[in-house]
Amino acid sequence: MAEQEVKLMKGNEAIAHAAIRCGADGFFGYPITPQTEIIETLSVLKPWETTGMVVLQAESEVASINMVYGGAGAGKKVFTTSSSPGVSLMQEGISYMAGAEIPGVFVNVQRGGPGLGTIQPSQSDYFQSTRGGGNGDYYVIVLAPNSVQEMADFMDLAFDLAFKYRNPAMILSDGVIGQMMEKVVLPPMKPRRTEEEIRRECPWATIGRTPDRDINIMTSLELQSEVMEQRNIHLQKKYDVIKENEVRFEKTNLDDADYVIVAFGSVARISEKAVELAREEGIKVGLFRPITLWPFPEKEIAELAKTKKGFLVAELNAGQMIEDVRLAVNGETKVAHFGRLGGMVPDPEEIVNALKEELL
Structure with missing residues (x-):
């Protein structure tokens, strides 16, 4: 058995390292304290040169969440990170993804509010995260790490849960966990999935026409109320399954x-x-x-x-x-x-x- 490599790093840095190691296809984000080290670490590590992972600083939080929407809709493992006011701006996109059953991962390193508030730690995004901060009846799977090790471990878990249930998943951290330094064992490297693997594992994804399948259209829009009601009933049944199987404490x-x-x-x-x-x-x-x-x-x-x-x-x-x-x-x-x-x-x-x- 190979000896585990122990490193000393911030929680935010652990998120960046773990994302690369769990086979993420892309990151789209925008700087905001106290989570900017995630973007900075990805920029230093340059995964586009080693694994092919895309790292892009968007022009805003609204742009970054819509890039996640597009990438995840194609079956890709993509994620974004932000802090409280930035996550507020993403709520429309998260609601759209929940409605279209698109699996993406979001990391929120919370800061004090309301409004622009402070750059110091807070846990005041609990309602925003667990109640579905956007419009409609939906939930996001929310994982709350309490250590740098869990910041690293929860990246892979969040992707697994998001794709298992075709539902957005959030890592709800805070400025203490994001900024503090601890020893961490990083997860083993996973290869990024091939296009063929994505087609096989994500038949719902909008990845283009194949000989036996038309293009899938990913949307949360439905103009017929009776059809929209059935979609909502389907979502509620899915949430019941998640509540039965995925509680952790x-x-x-x-x-x-x-x-x-x-x-x-x-x-x-x-x-x-x-x-x-x-x-x-x-x-x-x-x-x-x-x-x-x-x-x-x-x-x-x-x-x-x-x-x-x-x-x-x-x-x-x-x-x-x-x-x-x-x-x-x-x-x-x-x-x-x-x-x-x-x-x-x-x-x-x-x-x-x-x-x-x-x-x-």
Whole structure:
């Protein structure tokens, strides 16, 4: 077995390296802090000279999402990256892709808002990501990494899920995970698929006429209401399958816990230390980390609620994921919130104090 190569790099850099290694065909993006290192790293690595991967800086976020729409519609593994205000501009294209069932990958390294806000970390795009920020009834598969290693690992996973379900997939990171440096083992190199492999694996793709198939037209437009309703029913059935099969989460110190901290991304990292500090004081608390924010692990939280005295939802926003936790708990036990706003990152002690004040 070949020895794994361990590297030290930022989360943003890990995204760029992993994309090349998992056989991505193209990247289309636009610079915005705190995710610009992704574009910069791709520019330095020059994958067009080694794997043939296209790297293009578009003139705007709107242009980049429509380039992803076109490339993914041809069955190509393409992706874009941005940060909160830029992702807002992409919502129309993401909705179009969901409606046309086109698989693309998006990386959002969140910053504080609303509006242009700050370049500091935030988690206030939870609603924008998990609720379908564009028009219509749709969902995006959302993965929330809490380490540089997961930034690298989730690129391949996001592409796999996007193509498995013909649905947009998002890696919802934040400025802490994107900018911090950690050791990471990069995934092995995968070759890019050939045109013949794409035709075989993606018969829906608009890759041109073949002897036995006419050109496919990829669109989310349908002028007949009764046909559009059937399309929507089909999408809802697909979302039910995703919710049944693709929920991911992590549990820490929950077997004997009286209380549960629920957190994702960088706040989950901070909450790990908060759990340690609280237990040193004799408070039996554990951590529940949703890895998929959609589909949300509602069944698992509902089961925990039957035996726990309370939940503290910790996040870098005014209270967004807490709504999903409350729905899952369904009144079985108390649910409280701790949040910091505008790019402020809490200390573990602040989370412990909130646990004491709100639940004990």
